Amino acid sequence: MQTGDLVMFRGTGLVPWVIRLWTRSAWGHCGLLVVVEGVPMVLEARHPEGVGLHALANREEDWPTIYPTGRAINVPQLLEHSGDHYSVEDAILAGIDRAGHHAGWTCAEFAAYALGLDHDAAGWTPQGLANAVLSR
Secondary structure, eight states: OOTTOEEEEOOOSHHHHHHHHHTTOSOSEEEEEEEETTEEEEEEEETTTEEEEEEOTTOGGGOEEEEOOOOOOOHHHHHTTTTOOBOHHHHHHHTTTOOOOOSSBOHHHHHHHHTTSOTTSTTOOHHHHHHHHHTO
16 A cells, blocks of 8 residues: 555445445545654545545544555645535536536546546546546
8 A cells, every 4th residue: 555546445335335336336435645753644525625645544434445546646736735624516426427627636537636537527437537546
């Protein structure tokens, strides 16, 4: 595990199930691994708090899977987005392959931005991001 790896979450419960169904995805959420003094953290955009750095520990119930990206990420620059709004509207639009108004970040859109991918492309979903990372 190293900083910049993609962390995919399946999740349990109603909300992750709806997200997986709506986005036609095996995954309900995603973020990027950031190792801070040996502790694995996830840099992610999530509802309702927006962009932030959260501990990976105790999230086993979300069925996390980690994929190496081979990409370096600029953690200090990305942390400047801490507290940026999460956009439910844009997440819904991503589920129907449409770009949102960028009223805030979705999890996949923020991770794509952090990885240097075209984060303005229509329809970034967790599954689409996993496909893009795994195909490289």
